[in-house]
Amino acid sequence: MEDNSLFKIGRLLRRLFVYRPPAEPSRFVLGEGFDDGREDGAKTEDGLQSAGGELEALIRFGRRLEITIVKTKAALEAGEWADKGGVLAAECAALEEQWTALRPILLSYDTYADNMAERPVSTSLEENRKIIEVLYSLPANKDVVLRHITLGTEPPLKATLVFLEGLTNGNFITLGILQPLMLLAGGRRQTGGEGLLKQISEELLPGTQVKQAGTFREVQSGVNSGDTVIFFDGASEALLVETKGWEHRGVGRPMTEQSIRGSQAAFSENLRVNTGLVRSMLRATDLVTELIPIGARTRMNCAVMYLESVASPKLVAEVKRRISKVDSDYLNDSGHLEQFIEDRFVLPLPQSLSTERPDRVAAHLAEGRVAIIVEGSPFALVAPALFFTFFHSGEDFSLQPAAANFLRFLRLFGTLLSTVLPGLYIALTYFHQEALPTELALAIAAAREEVPFPAWFEIFMMEVSFELIREAGVRIPGVLGSTIGIVGAIILGQAAVAARIVSPIIVILVAITGLASSIIPEFRMAFFARLSRFGLLLASVAMGLVGLASGLLVMTVALCSMKSFGVPYMVPIAPRTVAGLDVVTRGAVWRRERRPDPLNPLDPSRQAQPSRVWEQEQPEREGER
Amino acid sequence: MSYQPGLMGVAEGIGLTFVIMLPRVFLTSPAITISTLQNLSWAAPLLNWAIALAMFYLLARVTGRFKDDLYGVSERLLGKAGAWAFAFFYFALFILDAASLLRQFAENTLLSALPATEFRVIIFWYISFAAILVFFGIEGIARTAYLVMPFIVGGVLAVILLLAPFYDIYRLLPWQGAGIGTAVGRGLTLAGLNFGVLLLLILAPSFQKPATLKTAAFYGGGVSAALRTLVIFFFLLAFGVAEGMEKTLPFFEMSRLVYLSRYVQRIESLFIVIWVIVGLLAIAIDIFIALCLIARPLGLPSLRPLVPMVALIVVNLAVIPPDLNAVVEADNRLIMLLSAGVYGGPLLLSAVAYFKGRKKRSWFA
Numbered sequence: 003m004e005d006n007s008l009f010k011i012g013r014l015l016r017r018l019f020v021y022r023p024p025a026e027p028s029r030f031v032l033g034e035g036f037d038d039g040r041e042d043g044a045k046t047e048d049g050l051q052s053a054g055g056e057l058e059a060l061i062r063f064g065r066r067l068e069i070t071i072v073k074t075k076a077a078l079e080a081g082e083w084a085d086k087g088g089v090l091a092a093e094c095a096a097l098e099e100q101w102t103a104l105r106p107i108l109l110s111y112d113t114y115a116d117n118m119a120e121r122p123v124s125t126s127l128e129e130n131r132k133i134i135e136v137l138y139s140l141p142a143n144k145d146v147v148l149r150h151i152t153l154g155t156e157p158p159l160k161a162t163l164v165f166l167e168g169l170t171n172g173n174f175i176t177l178g179i180l181q182p183l184m185l186l187a188g189g190r191r192q193t194g195g196e197g198l199l200k201q202i203s204e205e206l207l208p209g210t211q212v213k214q215a216g217t218f219r220e221v222q223s224g225v226n227s228g229d230t231v232i233f234f235d236g237a238s239e240a241l242l243v244e245t246k247g248w249e250h251r252g253v254g255r256p257m258t259e260q261s262i263r264g265s266q267a268a269f270s271e272n273l274r275v276n277t278g279l280v281r282s283m284l285r286a287t288d289l290v291t292e293l294i295p296i297g298a299r300t301r302m303n304c305a306v307m308y309l310e311s312v313a314s315p316k317l318v319a320e321v322k323r324r325i326s327k328v329d330s331d332y333l334n335d336s337g338h339l340e341q342f343i344e345d346r347f348v349l350p351l352p353q354s355l356s357t358e359r360p361d362r363v364a365a366h367l368a369e370g371r372v373a374i375i376v377e378g379s380p381f382a383l384v385a386p387a388l389f390f391t392f393f394h395s396g397e398d399f400s401l402q403p404a405a406a407n408f409l410r411f412l413r414l415f416g417t418l419l420s421t422v423l424p425g426l427y428i429a430l431t432y433f434h435q436e437a438l439p440t441e442l443a444l445a446i447a448a449a450r451e452e453v454p455f456p457a458w459f460e461i462f463m464m465e466v467s468f469e470l471i472r473e474a475g476v477r478i479p480g481v482l483g484s485t486i487g488i489v490g491a492i493i494l495g496q497a498a499v500a501a502r503i504v505s506p507i508i509v510i511l512v513a514i515t516g517l518a519s520s521i522i523p524e525f526r527m528a529f530f531a532r533l534s535r536f537g538l539l540l541a542s543v544a545m546g547l548v549g550l551a552s553g554l555l556v557m558t559v560a561l562c563s564m565k566s567f568g569v570p571y572m573v574p575i576a577p578r579t580v581a582g583l584d585v586v587t588r589g590a591v592w593r594r595e596r597r598p599d600p601l602n603p604l605d606p607s608r609q610a611q612p613s614r615v616w617e618q619e620q621p622e623r624e625g626e627r
Numbered sequence: 628m629s630y631q632p633g634l635m636g637v638a639e640g641i642g643l644t645f646v647i648m649l650p651r652v653f654l655t656s657p658a659i660t661i662s663t664l665q666n667l668s669w670a671a672p673l674l675n676w677a678i679a680l681a682m683f684y685l686l687a688r689v690t691g692r693f694k695d696d697l698y699g700v701s702e703r704l705l706g707k708a709g710a711w712a713f714a715f716f717y718f719a720l721f722i723l724d725a726a727s728l729l730r731q732f733a734e735n736t737l738l739s740a741l742p743a744t745e746f747r748v749i750i751f752w753y754i755s756f757a758a759i760l761v762f763f764g765i766e767g768i769a770r771t772a773y774l775v776m777p778f779i780v781g782g783v784l785a786v787i788l789l790l791a792p793f794y795d796i797y798r799l800l801p802w803q804g805a806g807i808g809t810a811v812g813r814g815l816t817l818a819g820l821n822f823g824v825l826l827l828l829i830l831a832p833s834f835q836k837p838a839t840l841k842t843a844a845f846y847g848g849g850v851s852a853a854l855r856t857l858v859i860f861f862f863l864l865a866f867g868v869a870e871g872m873e874k875t876l877p878f879f880e881m882s883r884l885v886y887l888s889r890y891v892q893r894i895e896s897l898f899i900v901i902w903v904i905v906g907l908l909a910i911a912i913d914i915f916i917a918l919c920l921i922a923r924p925l926g927l928p929s930l931r932p933l934v935p936m937v938a939l940i941v942v943n944l945a946v947i948p949p950d951l952n953a954v955v956e957a958d959n960r961l962i963m964l965l966s967a968g969v970y971g972g973p974l975l976l977s978a979v980a981y982f983k984g985r986k987k988r989s990w991f992a
């Protein structure tokens with residue numbers, strides 16, 4: 003049949019609508035063609051044949067070795083060594099030569115084993131070196147340094163040092179490892195094994211931390227975290243010497259949680275510095291710092307800190323369980339980890355407190371919470387975190403209660419304003435004008451007289467512009483950011499009013515909501531307020547106060563349904579628990595006898611009652627001394 | 628969401644009872660009461676609450692004896708088929724209550740807040756948000772109900788206080804109204820207004836102990852009944868019987884009357900927020916309890932898949948009455964039906980428990 007237009011159209015439609023599986027499985031790597039260098043079936047067969055041959059050679063060697071051992075044993079037992087010793091020594095030398103020839107085959111088998119990281123450290127230095135080369139893609143990878151040395155012992159002992167350039171302290175490696183090993187090691191040495199490693203670590207290595215590693219996973223973990231690994235010929239374990247020495251930022255001032263009073267120290271990217279900062283502020287012997295490696299590939303260290311005599315064991319166990327069960331290749335920040343371990347919920351609300359202030363972490367640990375510090379992240383997580391915690395600032399307890407309470411109410415009022423104000427304005431001006439005083443209604447009408455857009459569009463436009471300026475202000479480098487932000491906002495607002503795109507009242511409204519959202523100390527809570535503002539605005543546009551009330555109700559129910567590490571988010575008001583004096587209002591520090599009840603602390607009492615004991619006593623008089 | 632909706636305490640119980648019993652104070656119900664009982668209508672909420680509380684305590688005694696929830700007790704006492712019928716009857720009552728409230732709040736919104744909005748949009752809005760609340764579960768709803776309770780009580784009291792210049796004590800005369808006998812009779816038939824209190828027994832395993840339920844019922848229902856009494860009392864003081872009977876939405880009319888100064892002229896719009904919150908919460912609670920009642924006998928592991936379907940049923944039932952008059956009439960009949968629920972369940976189960984107890988004693992004697 004001829005291929006006419008009708009058939010062409012039919013085929014075209016068929017191609018469009020009828021699914022046909024692709025001829026070849028689709029590739030997910032760009033540029034990867036069909037001819038990707040894979041060997042065809044025949045070649046694979048050849049490979050199998052050669053592999054079989056190699057295996058047979060190894061088996062033949064094993065048999066020969068067994069025979070030689072049996073012969074040697076028999077000669078020694080029969081006392082015929084003098085007669086047969088020469089022959090047997092020659093046989094041993096031949097075996098050694100054969101082994102040298104066969105070793106690459108054995109290594110190649112071992113090298114391409116699937117789970118190389120789980121392999122134990124070999125007694126053969128050569129084999130360990132080969133595995134390290136594969137694990138770290140040597141010689142392509144220039145970060146990894148392999149240093150081969152020979153210790154001047156009797157007999158001499160070969161060793162290989164492995165470390166990462168840039169993560170380690172070169173001076174310490176020279177003076178603390180190489181010098182003692184190469185210059186000071188002398189005399190007879192242990193034959194090998196644990197005795198040898200013990201002798202070296204106790205007599206030769208002056209490092210603060212020297213550990214033994216039995217598997218390549220431990221070796222990798224050590225090398226990746228800045229340790230130097232030393233393999234010794236004949237030893238089935240390697241030594242890990244702490245030589246961490248990478249560049250890092252020092253202890254600076256907090257950038258996002260500034261305070262007028264209180265500590266001015268902030269976390270840096272170094273895990274040990276961060277845990278040290280917390281410990282320097284909470285000098286308790288039962289402050290526990292547990293390290294949990296996360297990430298299947300990277301093994302990033304994560305410190306879990308808690309006061310053992312205070313924190314609820316269930317809470318600690320739950321935090322550790324969640325962290326240890328994170329199965330991900332790579333975590334780059336505490337915020338990244340938080341999403342893996344938080345109680346899942348639809349609203350983008352923070353479920354653990356993120357802080358860069360060690361003093362806040364210490365204060366929360368003293369209350370019975372758990373801190374999580376991720377290697378490389380200058381922000382610690384504190385869990386559980388409740389709704390009202392996000393409206394507290396680091397300096398609340400450095401101020402008098404009246405001042406602190408005023409600020410807290412201001413923050414809560416700011417949050418409410420930031421969330422509700424645009425929606426309320428739209429609801430009232432669109433649907434319920436009778437609620438407005440006549441003068442105000444007339445003023446709004448007059449201001450909007452020449453504006454061509456509906457009020458909701460004005461607000462939406464200005465809110466989006468404000469978000470753009472805010473985001474640009476953060477991204478523009480250096481001090482220019484805030485300047486451009488302020489100038490941009492003023493110019494944009496002024497120009498928009500002059501151009502009669504928006505009314506002045508909208509500029510005021512958007513400025514107030516913008517300022518109000520900035521008053522919230524926690525960035526993520528402020529972000530939630532900004533997002534929910536848009537939601538409530540849309541609800542108000544649709545249904546006025548009915549929409550606003552519906553939106554607020556859903557938000558409240560969602561908040562009441564949330565949990566942070568098993569603790570209800572709206573505690574102590576929903577559900578009701580013993581509130582204490584640090585929820586919305588902040589009581590006098592000397593009246594805060596109890597720790598927060600919802601945390602179920604092991605020791606609920608924080609301080610004696612009364613804590614101002616000096617008031618109960620009479621001061622010493624001059625004459626009584 | 629499962630049959631264990633969480634752990635709740637007295638506060639949550641108070642919130643749930645308060646919110647589910649309150650909504651009709653914002654609707655036409657007070658005007659109907661006034662038309663029947665006239666000047667003594669303010670006593671009706673107290674009277675019908677006392678009766679409903681007595682029935683609740685009777686039933687709580689039975690459930691407490693078996694240490695089980697309402698369905699579990701009905702299964703023990705009435706058998707499987709009886710329990711099914713029992714659960715379905717109460718399921719129907721809760722669904723009808725939800726439908727009636729949905730329709731009335733939608734009509735109310737159309738009348739007072741959004742006169743230009745399409746009715747179907749309003750009803751869709753309400754049911755969608757109620758369904759979302761049901762998705763979050765009863766624990767969150769109960770806690771929210773307790774959280775908003777002070778604002779609702781404060782708002783209602785504020786309206787009552789701000790109306791002080793309009794009160795005339797002589798409007799309460801004659802204080803017997805249509806007669807004490809009529810008031811008692813009407814009080815008995817209006818016990819259905821407190822039907823919601825039974826939800827505590829349906830959710831009994833979620834509460835800590837039987838005493839929690841009794842305390843929650845007493846205070847939650849008590850505050851609600853007191854508020855209803857106050858609203859009717861002050862409504863009579865402000866409008867009197869003759870004028871009051873003609874008002875479709877008494878509380879709305881009360882809030883419309885408020886005039887403080889030229890800067891606070893009209894506050895009724897702001898009270899829409901309270902109406903919406905109470906209405907949505909009550910509808911959501913009704914739907915949740917109905918879902919529990921139907922899912923339990925069917926042995927369903929989760930309630931969530933049923934939510935859209937039941938929401939659809941509620942909407943369909945809500946739009947059956949053709950106009951507002953029919954809605955009010957249907958609601959009146961529903962209250963009678965709810966009253967049957969208030970009396971029927973407790974009396975039936977108590978009687979069966981009593982006779983079964985006697986039989987058991989006589990067998991083992």
